[in-house]
Amino acid sequence: MSFQQAGEHTPAPFCRRLLQVTANEKVGAYRLLWALDRDAPAPLPGQFAMIAAAQGWGAGVDERPFLPRAFSIARRREDGQCAFLIEDVGPGTARLCALSPGEGLWVLGPLGRGFTPAPAGRRTILVGGGIGIAPLMILQDAILGAGAAVGSGTAAGVGVRFGADATPGESASCVALLGFRGREHAHGASLLHEPQVATDDGSVGHRGLVTDLLERHLGDESPAVVRACGPPAMLESVRAICERRDIAAELALEAGMACGYGACYGCAVPRRGGGYLRVCVDGPVVDAAELERVS
Amino acid sequence: MSFQQAGEHTPAPFCRRLLQVTANEKVGAYRLLWALDRDAPAPLPGQFAMIAAAQGWGAGVDERPFLPRAFSIARRREDGQCAFLIEDVGPGTARLCALSPGEGLWVLGPLGRGFTPAPAGRRTILVGGGIGIAPLMILQDAILGAGAAVGSGTAAGVGVRFGADATPGESASCVALLGFRGREHAHGASLLHEPQVATDDGSVGHRGLVTDLLERHLGDESPAVVRACGPPAMLESVRAICERRDIAAELALEAGMACGYGACYGCAVPRRGGGYLRVCVDGPVVDAAELERVS
Amino acid sequence: MIDFCGIELAHPVINGSGTFDAIAARRVFGEQLVERFPFSAFVSKTITLSPRPGNPAPRLWEAPAGLINSIGLPNKGLSGYLAEDLPQLAQLPVPLITNVMGSTAQEFCELVAACERRPEIAAIELNVSCPNVKTGLDIGSDPRQLEAVTQAVRGQTGKPLIIKLTPNTADVAACAAAAERGGADAVSLINTLRAMALAPGSDRPWLGGRTGGLSGPAIRAVALAQVAAVRGAVALPIIGMGGVQSPAHARDLLRAGADLVAVGTESFRDPAAAARIAAEIY
């Protein structure tokens, strides 16, 4: 049995859907927003959705937001409950963070290309910075769930398509390295299984960069692949480290987006060798080798 | 002692104020929205305010509302509680009708010219149509309150400036004639004291127009003045009736407004004899004689 | 203190012509208006030679993040303005800029000559967004016409002369350059964008004047582009405006090259908006 093809994606229904918010949990500096999305196909880890509040979308600072916003699908249950992890950084995220259960949410997705499973016998090292932990949550769910998968087409207990063809019982190994600004943000670490944490101010875990932890892990152990998401400087650092050590890495990128499905050409990032790729359809997860640098 | 001068107005603080909604009561088809406005000067009956929700103003149909909306100050207590009676007819009123206690409200006012008291010895006939009952509520409060006023500068128990110089105990007489579309709207009648009601469909009170009631009242009794507010067709009918019978009438007009304080020249209505008056500063209450017709 | 064409201003925030009536506002708000006057100079609404009643109602349409107006320049005419309004405006605690519009160079000259004689007036702004009777286009949209009008008017006054450019043109920088060549002391922009709305469910224009002008946040990014383009073309002081709602928006215009900023539509939402903006502009 083979893993799914690299860069495969789950096609999205051709229409945004009106969902209901089912919960809005505070997790330190973040909000975990749950909605029930029964009819959507199971996403791949790393896929995202374009979301907008059904009410009150457009009355924030500067009369914004106007367009929907991109969010990683951070968690998904088999019953269709899905979660977005959100940091309030502007008018769109502010509105989403303020949603109450029962309120409506427009969702388009799952969109983009997700992470691919590690080849057999390799550990997966997850490297997350700040809100970048969101896609690593569902990726870890899928990796840990995949070990117990029984050919249902989705990782067991987790409404996600990922490595579902792996031999039942074959346990995938995975470590999560997470970097945060400080204590408030580091609460996000509670959303992953057995994470190792770094904070800029040393208030939790290692004082310093998450890439310090990465270098340590790559130093001596068994073959690994890296899956990373976080701010551009962190991703660039991860990319450079992995390039130097010749380690396969996939990076989940961000870019300002208007559409999320390849229509506007707004989400361009430079591709190695010239030209641009569209983060929404060529990513958000890209092979680090596709980039000359992350900026 | 003399009544205040016709067309006098209470000056408004030169800044919009952020108030808190204290209650939002459903009254049939309308909402009675209360807010605490301790620092504002007491309004004259018929004055209005420009109001906007502090949050969620601008995310309705067509990305509206953008500008604040004009509302009659419908009720005012001495403690500064004031009420607006609101009918949901578009994105601005929809948002205001949905406000909950504790939410913020921007208010500029009191603005415009209010009603003047009837000369001594004359009854006041209030004629209201639909949402046009709003300024008649405070006017009736003031007239009924004025009878017991003791020179406090405001009508007793009512935070309104009106006929406050009237001899204590001199009871002013006043009848309220109200017209509504049907039963749901006619619940508004409960907001006035001993009203006589007409409905288009006869579901409550007289089947027909409120002007039928007016004609009946003008038919045989003692000298009166008329104070009216309602849809243009109703006001025009009141105007024509009073003109024919040579009865002094004041009409509270409406017009689309951007500013409410004379800045935009947007609220023009044709003045008798040519030219325009600005409803916000020359009205909203105007002497019927100033108009050739209401349209 | 800011020096604008030799006039001292306490801060860089003024009003857009036609968006604040200081006389009416004083009646509404009383002496507070004078004590806490929000603008560092006051620009009158546009004055024409003869009195104008303005356009039939409705005159307003609310657009997404903006306002369309078709007010039609109601005013008392030059002599009414000079006799009735000017004495009241002279009581304001700030310099007065009188905005005028003619439909020919001749009319502009007459208006400006009359303003020149009144010491209460510190500067004169020409509203050139007026249709040329022959072409129907704004006089200000054609650099040649604009230069000629500016030059003619320049001969009539030693007071600072501001040309309020029209944004409804292919090349606002070329228009600004024409104003500069004609002898203007400053330019102001942007005026409203030509716009229209239909009455709901009908094919009749909503506005009594049929078309109108779009203002407010919706046009802010257009204003910024035009101010930057004009700054690239002329050395004149620039009064930038269009959708300014906050200190950040005002700073953006200053950074793009404006020397002063005007607040228009936002004053409708809050009469003291300009004071709030001025207080935090730096």
Added chain:
Amino acid sequence: MIDFCGIELAHPVINGSGTFDAIAARRVFGEQLVERFPFSAFVSKTITLSPRPGNPAPRLWEAPAGLINSIGLPNKGLSGYLAEDLPQLAQLPVPLITNVMGSTAQEFCELVAACERRPEIAAIELNVSCPNVKTGLDIGSDPRQLEAVTQAVRGQTGKPLIIKLTPNTADVAACAAAAERGGADAVSLINTLRAMALAPGSDRPWLGGRTGGLSGPAIRAVALAQVAAVRGAVALPIIGMGGVQSPAHARDLLRAGADLVAVGTESFRDPAAAARIAAEIY
């Protein structure tokens, strides 16, 4: 069925050039896209002679009720388009309109001549919002240039020729009349309004391309005014666009004189927006 320049269309709602990539959308949404294709004709994004990578990031800025884009016309160039994209676009269930842009009449002719030879292409749209290398102004903003380009191109094709006018002009009606004289079969409008944003707290332009174009609800009232003005000047069919979000907005454009309506920015908010609008347009 609607007859548009001899092409039969199922309803009057198409897409604005550059606002929908049917090839990418088919990958994202699968065959549903083809089965429920929202537009009655598909307009390609602008194709140029040589391939273009497009502008550096960032390319987007969200404005009040709108979007500023500075995409920079990324495309595979004429031969890449004809070889790779056209076969895929030909599988769509609707007629195909190819939008092209040159920087000279010569380039336009070359592009149009190549389109003329391909039966998959039902009609050709010229994007004339391209800066004239000498003046920096849009070629389409000057009626004389526009007439000359249209006339030159007209000689190259018997297919319906649509001129997509630029809104950044003093007199869009005169431009439409020039296109008509040049032999166009239809005009489309409005393209985006020239606009700009600064990076927060800086004096650098936010957009990699420095300036950009404003689209969305913010420009709807400008679009309506321009469509009405063009309808007053030419007999040609008009494709109206600018900020259409709902059936009511589409109807407004039709009432103002448009024959078809295009949806652009609203498709970003909901890829099936045009289907929703088409379903309720009458």
